[in-house]
Amino acid sequence: xxxxxxxxxxxxxxxxxxxxxxxxxxxxxxxxxxxxxxxxxxxxxxxxxxxxxxxxxxxxxxxxxxxxxxxxxxxxxxxxx
Amino acid sequence: xxxxxxxxxxxxxxxxxxxxxxxxxxxxxxxxxxxxxxxxxxxxxxxxxxxxxxxxxxxxxxxxxxxxxxxxxxxxxxxxxxxxxxxxxxxxxxxxxxxxxxxxxxxxxxxxxxxxxxxxxxxxxxxxxxxxxxxxxxxxxxxxxxxxxxxxxxxxxxxxxxxxxxxxxxxxxxxxxxxxxxxxxxxxxxxxxxxxxxxxxxxxxxxxxxxxxxxxxxxxxxxxxxxxxxxxxxxxxxxxxxxxxxxxxxxxxxxxxxxxxxxxxxxxxxxxxxxxxxxxxxxxxxxxxxxxxxxxxxxxxxxxxxxxxxxxxxxxxxxxxxxxxxxxxxxxxxxxxxxxxxxxxxxxxxxxxxxxxxxxxxxxxxxxxxxxxxxxxxxxxxxxxxxxxxxxxxxxxxxxxxxxxxxxxxxxxxxxxxxxxxxxxxxxxxxxxxxxxxxxxxxxxxxxxxxxxxxxxxxxxxxxxxxxxxxxxxxxxxxxxxxxxxxxxxxxxxxxxxxxxxxxxxxxxxxxxxxxxxxxxxxxxxxxxxxxxxxxxxxxxxxxxxxxxxxxxxxxxxxxxxxxxxxxxxxxxxxxxxxxxxxxxxxxxxxxxxxxxxxxxxxxxxxxxxxxxxxxxxxxxxxxxxxxxxxxxxxxxxxxxxxxxxxxxxxxxxxxxxxxxxxxxxxxxxxxxxxxxxxxxxxxxxxxxxxxxxxxxxxxxxxxxxxxxxxxxxxxxxxxxxxxxxxxxxxxxxxxxxxxxxxxxxxxxxxxxxxxxxxxxxxxxxxxxxxxxxxxxxxxxxxxxxxxxxxxxxxxxxxx
Numbered sequence: 001x002x003x004x005x006x007x008x009x010x011x012x013x014x015x016x017x018x019x020x021x022x023x024x025x026x027x028x029x030x031x032x033x034x035x036x037x038x039x040x041x042x043x044x045x046x047x048x049x050x051x052x053x054x055x056x057x058x059x060x061x062x063x064x065x066x067x068x069x070x071x072x073x074x075x076x077x078x079x080x081x
Numbered sequence: 082x083x084x085x086x087x088x089x090x091x092x093x094x095x096x097x098x099x100x101x102x103x104x105x106x107x108x109x110x111x112x113x114x115x116x117x118x119x120x121x122x123x124x125x126x127x128x129x130x131x132x133x134x135x136x137x138x139x140x141x142x143x144x145x146x147x148x149x150x151x152x153x154x155x156x157x158x159x160x161x162x163x164x165x166x167x168x169x170x171x172x173x174x175x176x177x178x179x180x181x182x183x184x185x186x187x188x189x190x191x192x193x194x195x196x197x198x199x200x201x202x203x204x205x206x207x208x209x210x211x212x213x214x215x216x217x218x219x220x221x222x223x224x225x226x227x228x229x230x231x232x233x234x235x236x237x238x239x240x241x242x243x244x245x246x247x248x249x250x251x252x253x254x255x256x257x258x259x260x261x262x263x264x265x266x267x268x269x270x271x272x273x274x275x276x277x278x279x280x281x282x283x284x285x286x287x288x289x290x291x292x293x294x295x296x297x298x299x300x301x302x303x304x305x306x307x308x309x310x311x312x313x314x315x316x317x318x319x320x321x322x323x324x325x326x327x328x329x330x331x332x333x334x335x336x337x338x339x340x341x342x343x344x345x346x347x348x349x350x351x352x353x354x355x356x357x358x359x360x361x362x363x364x365x366x367x368x369x370x371x372x373x374x375x376x377x378x379x380x381x382x383x384x385x386x387x388x389x390x391x392x393x394x395x396x397x398x399x400x401x402x403x404x405x406x407x408x409x410x411x412x413x414x415x416x417x418x419x420x421x422x423x424x425x426x427x428x429x430x431x432x433x434x435x436x437x438x439x440x441x442x443x444x445x446x447x448x449x450x451x452x453x454x455x456x457x458x459x460x461x462x463x464x465x466x467x468x469x470x471x472x473x474x475x476x477x478x479x480x481x482x483x484x485x486x487x488x489x490x491x492x493x494x495x496x497x498x499x500x501x502x503x504x505x506x507x508x509x510x511x512x513x514x515x516x517x518x519x520x521x522x523x524x525x526x527x528x529x530x531x532x533x534x535x536x537x538x539x540x541x542x543x544x545x546x547x548x549x550x551x552x553x554x555x556x557x558x559x560x561x562x563x564x565x566x567x568x569x570x571x572x573x574x575x576x577x578x579x580x581x582x583x584x585x586x587x588x589x590x591x592x593x594x595x596x597x598x599x600x601x602x603x604x605x606x607x608x609x610x611x612x613x614x615x616x617x618x619x620x621x622x623x624x625x626x627x628x629x630x631x632x633x634x635x636x637x638x639x640x641x642x643x644x645x646x647x648x649x650x651x652x653x654x655x656x657x658x659x660x661x662x663x664x665x666x667x668x669x670x671x672x673x674x675x676x677x678x679x680x681x682x683x684x685x686x687x688x689x690x691x692x693x694x695x696x697x698x699x700x701x702x703x704x705x706x707x708x709x710x711x712x713x714x715x716x717x718x719x720x721x722x723x724x725x726x727x728x729x730x731x732x733x734x735x736x737x738x739x740x741x742x743x744x745x746x747x748x749x750x751x752x753x754x755x756x757x758x759x760x761x762x763x764x765x766x767x768x769x770x771x772x773x774x775x776x777x778x779x780x781x782x783x784x785x786x787x788x789x790x791x792x793x794x795x796x797x798x799x800x801x802x803x804x805x806x807x808x809x810x811x812x813x814x815x816x817x818x819x820x821x822x823x824x825x826x827x828x829x830x831x832x833x834x835x836x837x838x839x840x841x842x843x844x845x846x847x848x849x850x851x852x853x854x855x856x857x858x859x860x861x862x863x864x865x866x867x868x869x870x871x872x873x874x875x876x877x878x879x880x881x
Binding site: 007043 | 354388403655
């Protein structure tokens with residue numbers, strides 16, 4: 001029988017860009033990335049400035065930090081009456 | 082006191098993916114540093130200093146009030162979002178118009194610009210810390226513990242924060258700073274030279290340092306906008322290709338994006354999609370492989386880790402799971418089923434190993450699509466019998482979909498479904514398509530039981546409350562297309578017309594100015610229009626069907642959407658064949674049949690056999706039909722019916738009876754509503770031609786209800802003619818059937834059949850007929866002569 005109509009069918013309209021493999025860069029993520037880039041740039045600049053020193057010398061430990069603070073506090077103390 | 086020796090620091094070293102791959106993600110943000118943007122940056126900084134002051138010194142003028150700030154930010158946003166480059170003269174005009182309010186903003190801006198133009202200062206894109214903290218530092222001349230600081234803070238308690246960290250202005254500034262910090266010293270020199278030239282000249286600058294002098298359009302001149310453009314293009318290609326760029330333009334811009342922005346890896350995905358639309362499967366596969374190859378490292382989602390290590394790239398397992406699925410989809414669309422099955426097996430194994438429910442379900446949907454539909458536009462039970470996939474992996478939390486009953490008892494579990502709403506929506510969408518694919522399988526086997534009632538219709542047309550990514554609309558449209566196709570499949574033309582009209586009416590445009598509110602022009606909606614055309618032709622309204630086809634040709638052209646356009650081609654060929662056949666235009670029929678050859682062998686050969694029989698070559702026609710090797714149950718029934726009709730027309734009633742008996746035995750095993758009445762009608766017509774009028778009338782009574790309810794226009798015409806002639810030859814009154822026949826063809830769709838009805842009426846009113854009437858007979862002969870002049874040739878209703 002020729003005068004009958006065929007069964008048209010569509011392919012499932014699956015999305016080509018699901019969130020599983022296409023990640024969206026939201027404004028919050030963009031600000032975070034920019035901040036990370038700035039921090040990294042600052043760290044590189046500091047490392048460039050201190051390139052002639054060893055890491056063990058340039059990086060201050062906690063005890064050294066406390067010592068520097070003590071010296072700074074002593075310098076700000078008024079003179080003895 | 083003796084100081085202790087410093088403790089050594091052990092630094093852990095591990096792979097730095099950023100350094101290995103050239104810091105691809107560092108390019109993720111950043112605006113091109115152009116003179117207009119530098120001037121806008123200077124203006125922003127001057128406005129901040131006017132509002133806040135400079136370091137520890139308060140501003141001379143009052144801070145901006147909220148109303149003033151609103152106006153200032155309006156102008157700043159306009160400058161930041163401008164797509165054109167301004168000249169220095171135009172920028173001064175804008176500045177004078179916008180910021181000349183007595184606070185010397187313009188004066189300070191001109192001074193800064195003229196310093197750069199005179200070479201007295203370089204471009205310095207930095208911001209004081211106070212821009213972030215909105216707090217004045219202490220006066221360095223005073224001691225730290227002086228009480229004047231508290232007094233100063235109390236005196237200026239009305240200070241207002243300049244801007245929020247979450248505003249677009251803040252992000253724009255950070256983009257510019259990020260781009261500037263990435264510049265090399267030579268680029269900084271070029272920036273200064275360009276800025277100096279911009280101040281001294283009167284035209285806008287074409288300077289784009291990172292693009293080597295090439296001028297790029299605004300929507301892809303930085304990674305942020307390029308990614309947004311790619312996402313919009315992918316969206317519009319899938320929804321309505323008219324709102325996307327032309328495919329050649331998109332390919333051109335995609336290659337620019339791939340070259341200039343290595344972090345926008347979605348450009349390769351867009352290229353793959355465009356190549357699918359251009360029917361270039363090898364290029365699409367290559368682009369898809371490039372996309373997943375570059376997606377091996379994704380952005381670091383762990384912000385704590387990124388803040389500590391400053392590393393933005395981390396490995397990801399996504400390409401291992403989803404790359405085979407998308408490549409298999411491309412292989413399926415272009416008919417490479419073997420490669421598609423191999424890839425999907427790989428993806429299923431990855432999903433089982435990682436216990437990923439979404440990937441497992443998506444791969445199953447693709448696998449069933451390959452098995453049930455393939456890449457064809459028509460649903461037929463194909464010859465390929467594939468082995469069933471038995472999943473015995475105990476790590477899989479849900480088994481693969483093989484039957485419709487597998488959907489019952491499915492519970493969504495696992496962290497991937499509970500973590501985000503989008504995952505849940507995706508799994509629900511996959512479940513819907515899986516269920517509909519199971520329905521298609523049952524429909525193709527001819528065993529689907531129709532349950533169309535108000536509840537089902539309400540469920541299908543129920544509006545989706547929160548339609549993420551328009552998934553609900555796509556699923557509903559896919560279901561509506563399936564339902565209308567099944568209605569046509571069962572001869573329910575009026576119901577199909579209502580369903581298709583509803584589907585197309587819901588696809589309307591709500592906002593003329595918003596392209597995101599555009600109607601869908603995708604394959605399910607094309608099928609809805611096709612089924613509307615079939616329903617109109619099925620009741621004999623060929624003019625409306627032709628108007629629907631013409632509208633479809635405009636909505637779904639070949640160059641925009643070839644997958645939708647093939648449905649239009651098939652529909653036009655089928656309906657035009659029917660129209661030309663009813664007008665005895667066999668040459669036009671032969672040309673229309675050729676359009677069907679690429680899509681369905683069954684549809685093409687059935688119509689070719691009919692044309693051969695109409696030309697008098699019954700033997701060749703039967704040989705064509707016997708040569709068809711069809712597994713589809715409905716197709717086999719149609720072959721038997723067509724062969725029986727040809728035997729009836731050539732007076733071979735014994736062979737015709739055998740063919741109709743075979744068709745009836747096949748049809749009774751199915752749930753198709755229109756097949757059994759049609760077979761019985763043909764049996765009745767054969768019995769009438771054979772002279773067995775009493776048995777013919779008995780069969781006509783049996784299938785009367787079925788023909789009236791599920792018969793098409795031509796089917797009803799043949800039924801009425803058989804009933805009328807049989808009644809006349811038995812000596813009964815045939816006028817009721819003749820009246821029905823004439824009413825059916827009163828629009829002139831079938832002039833040959835009208836002549837047949839007139840000849841029946843003439844036989845009735847002849848001098849030897851049942852009701853002799855000479856005046857009536859002369860009128861009938863006059864009408865017959867008029868019709869013969871327009872449409873010569875006899876009516877081949879026995880072949881239909």
